[in-house]
Amino acid sequence: MSLPEKARVVIIGGGVIGCSVAYHLAKLGWKDVVLLERKQLTSGTTWHAAGLIAQLRATKNMTKLAKYSQELYGNLAAETGVETGFKRCGSITVALTEERLEEINRQAAMARSFGVEAEPISPAEVKAKYEHLNIDGVKGGVYLPLDGQGDPANIAHALAKGARQNGALVKEGYLVTDIHKEGRRVTGVTWEDKNGETGSIEAEHVVNCGGMWGHSIGRMAGVNVPLHSCEHFYIVTEAIPGLTQMPVLRVPDECAYYKEDAGKMLLGAFEPVSKPWTLDIPKDFEFDQLPEDFDHFEPILEAAVERLPMLAEAGIHTFFNGPESFTPDDAYHLGLAPELDNFWVAAGFNSIGIQSAGGAGSALAQWMDEGQKPFDLGDVDISRMQPFQGNKTYLFERSKETLGLLYADHFPYLQKKTARGVRRTPFHHHLMERGAVMGELAGWERANWFAREAQEPEYQYSWQRQNFFDNVREEHMAVRQGVGMYDMSSFGKIRVEGRDAEAFLNYVGGGDYSVANGKIVYTQFLNRSGGIEADVTVTRLTETAYLVVTPAATRLADETWLRRNQGGFNVVITDVTTGEGVLAIMGPRSRELLQMVSPNDFSNDSNPFGTAQEIEIGMGLARAHRVTYVGELGWEIYVSADMAGHVFETLAEPGLEMGMRLCGMHMMDTCRMEKGFRHFGHDITSEDHVMEAGLGFAVKKDKADYIGREAIIAKQENGLDMRLLQFKLSDPEPLLYHAEPVLRDGEIVSYLTSGAYGHHEGAAMGMGYIPCKGEKLADVLGSTFEIDVAGTRVKAEVSSKPFYDPKSERVKV
Structure with missing residues (x-):
């Protein structure tokens, strides 16, 4: 069948995700769906994937997508007649350190709040479920009985057949060579077939499912798709007599995973320092592998032979090195490209493409069909990527780290080490000279905390109180009791x-x-x-x-x-x-400091809360915004970049003399938690109704016409289904981060959307949505609440108002 001249959608790429998008669009009733694969289906990365299919991801919605993938693959064979090899064999993750044990126990608790069956198990129980494992050094494990594995290529072919059965056209041997645009819309693609013939297709939508080629396909459309290929190694043994189906085994402290497959054992690695490959992939790359590098893999194998002694006797049947694509933050790219209004992306799956593709394809298809996200996809929405992150040098350097981060300890506040220093605020060198310890967000170097004079200015990670805990407490209390200054230029x-x-x-x-x-x-x-x-x-x-x-x-x-x-x-x-640097001056003495360096009037009469004024400061000019994200009297000082250094020095000299503390982003987070201020992406997202988030006061409900007005009116009429409440642990020792289960009267009802330590309140605090349909607020607050911290239930106070300064009197003095 020849290609049509017009299509509703052209999907570029025939790996598992391209096939999934085609399948789900066709199932939704889309006609004129065309998938173009430059070579053969699965010939890029999908064909050599390990096929591990886990349910649990780091957030509720990513877990929802992974669970959907499992359910889909389990039913595809009956629908299409193509066997997917899907088996629910379970999985075990073991910990070799106390820190890793804390991490996996927290993950198991999180799993329960997401509806995933997860069971912490002892070393002896690990051995009982995985008899071949040497448990020397094993501290414990977590068992997920419904995890599984499958045949990656057959899963993709089953999806492709399902797409065809519902009317989609799936064509191999067609290379997309150009993408046409008018303004903010793509209008079609040009193709070339394997015989050198060319043609074009007009299209209402184009989807980039190009995998490793996603970056270059994006460039054709003027769209930024930051990803880079890395070499990924595994071995497959000869057949091992008597080897039967085993759970998938992960030993992240040794960077290794194990999968039994047809009587053989597959050992794969996510080593700490990986080998980037290239963005300029050879034109004829198809079902290819990269040169062996046994020296690179040998340390993993040596540890694996100790961990799984059977490997010492088993011959190696296959040593495989194949490329996979990784993104700067280890989250895949999904959604509508910021640069265009009808160009979509589903690429960069960071070695979890098989377990993600079913759910990701379904979510993207719903988004395309309905015109808005089916639920919050902020974790993977491609609009989170900054333009500079498409830089090839940046991607090469960052990809050395991102592959290994899959199995690294996922400590709270963990900072990436590679490709740093790209974006610096006008105050960067001033902060560094004064002991700033930098974190990175969206490429920005931001002071997260300040080291004391004799303290090493670097993170020492842990799940317990980290080395900056007391530093942040001092910064926090300076803002609560005196005055603190911090850099907000990255906003x-x-x-x-x-x-x-x-x-x-x-x-x-x-x-x-x-x-x-x-x-x-x-x-x-x-x-x-x-x-x-x-x-x-x-x-x-x-x-x-x-x-x-x-x-x-x-x-x-x-x-x-x-x-x-x-x-x-x-x-x-x-x-x-x-264009502007921003310094936040916060605390009960902030007015006193500003009056020392500026002739302007900062009184309530001239500059009440929620107003901005142009000011003189030192010998320069600035704009003072009287707002706060920490719950204290304070101002954000906006100053043009050329005067930023002068204004910093103007504030720092008298400020430090009066006891002002330089503060970081961690302080801002601990203070906003005490004040119940929401954090976008955690406490409030695209699927959280503004009124259920407790932000109805910020909505002008009687305005004539605005986006979301009908939903506001409906919620007013029908009442709240959920309430975002604040929690404070009764025990001052445990720490909260996010996703800890919330128990109401002994039953898990929700989880924390965010958590931090409230240094003024003297305990860890968090926020979470509690189901409350048909209930009065007093009934909800009258319940008994506990938070599950790594398997231990801790009693918690609950409030619908901030624990700190609930009437916001301090910000208006």
């Missing part, structure tokens, strides 16, 4: 200006932006379901200009949301993030 800054600026923001946002110049509005941008797409402050600068301030990680996503909803409004949207 996104977007100017919205033009004659329709006020009307546009009143349409796209839930707040009221018909305010006086200098007024600051805390607000959300909502989707049609009342979910939160962005959590921002909007400052009216002039009659025709506003400044939207966003979290650093979502600046691109928030700008893209504005552009996609611009419609016919006459406005100009500009990213001005790097």
Whole structure:
């Protein structure tokens, strides 16, 4: 059958994810679905994948997608007649250190809150389930009985057949050589077949499922798809007499995984320092492997022979080295590309493509069909990637680390080591000179905490109190009792200006932006379901200009949301993030400090909470925004980049003399937790209704027309199904991070969306959504609550209001 001249969607790439997207679109009733594979289906990465299919991922929705994949693969054979080799053989992860044991026990607790069966087991129980394992040094394990394994190539072929059965056209031997665009839309593709014939297809949508080629396919469309191929090694033994089906075994402390397959054993590795391959993949690469590097793999094998003694007697049948693609943050790319309005991406699966492809393909198909995400996909939404992250040198350097991070200890606050120092704020060298310990977010180097003079300025990771715990406590208490200063320059800054600026923001946002110049509005941008797409402050600068301030990680996503909803409004949207540095001056003595360096009036009469004013400071000029994310009297000082160094020095000299502390992002997080301030991406997401998040006060419910208005009215009429509540442990010792199960009257009902230590309150604290349909708030608060911390239940106080300064009196003094 020849290719059509027009299609509703062209999918580029015939690996497991391309086949899944085609399958799910066709199942939704899409007609004219065309999948083009340059060589043969599965010939890039899918054919040599290990085929491990686990259920548990780091978040609820990623776990939901992985569980869906399992269910799908279990039923595909009956639907298509193609056997997928799917078996629920279970999996075991073992810990060789106390820190790893804490991690996997926390994962097991998290699994229970996500509805995944997970059982912590002793070393003896590990041995009983995996008789071949040498348990010397094993501290314990976690067993997931419903995990499994499958045949990667057959899974992809089954999906392709299912797509064809529902009307999709799946064609091999067609290389896409160009992608056509008009404005912010793709219009079609040009192809070349294996005989050198060429043609084109007009398309309403294009999906980049190109795997290792995803970066270059994106470049054809002007779309940034940051990923890089790495060499991935495994061996397959000769047949081992008497070897029967075993659970999948992971020994992350030795960087190894084991899978029994047809009487043979497969041993694979995620070594700490990996070998990047190339972004310029040979044109004829098909079912190929890379040269052997036994020296690189040998340390893994030596440890494996000790761990699984049977390997010493088994001959090696296959030594395999094949490339797989990895992204800068080890999360795959899914969704609508920020640069275009009908170009989609599903690529960069970081060695978990088989277990992810079913769910990812389903979620993307629903998104394409409905025009909005079916649930929060922020973990993998490609709009989280920054433009610079497509840089080839950056990707090469970062990929040396990302493969190994799959099996590294996933400590809280773990910072990446490679490809650092790309984005620096105007205050970077000032902070470094004063003991800043940097973290990285969206490429930005940000001071997370400050080391004392005799202290090593680096992280020492643990699941317990880390080496910066007391430093953060001191910074926290300085802000609560005196004054602290920290750098907020990395937060996104977007100017919205033009004659329709006020009307546009009143349409796209839930707040009221018909305010006086200098007024600051805390607000959300909502989707049609009342979910939160962005959590921002909007400052009216002039009659025709506003400044939207966003979290650093979502600046691109928030700008893209504005552009996609611009419609016919006459406005100009500009990213001005790097034009200004921002210093936050926070604490009960913040007014005193500012009055020492500026002639302006910072009193409540002249500069009440929620207003901004132009000021003189030192010998320079700045703009002072009276807002806070830490729950204290304070200002954010916006200063043009050229004057930033001068303003820092102007504030630091008198500030340090009066006892001011330089503070970091960890302090900001601990203070906002005490104050119950929500964190976007954790406590509030696109699937969390703004009113259930406790942010109804920020929505102007009687506004005539804005995105999400109908969902607000419906929620008012029907009542809340969930409430975001705050928790404080009764025991001051345990620590909370996120995803710990929440028990109400002894039953798991939810999990924490975020957690941190409240140094002023003297205990770990967290937030979480509690089901409450048809209940009064008093009934919910009258229940007994516990938090499951690594398998231990800890009693917790609960509140619908902040534990710290519930009436916000301190911010308005």
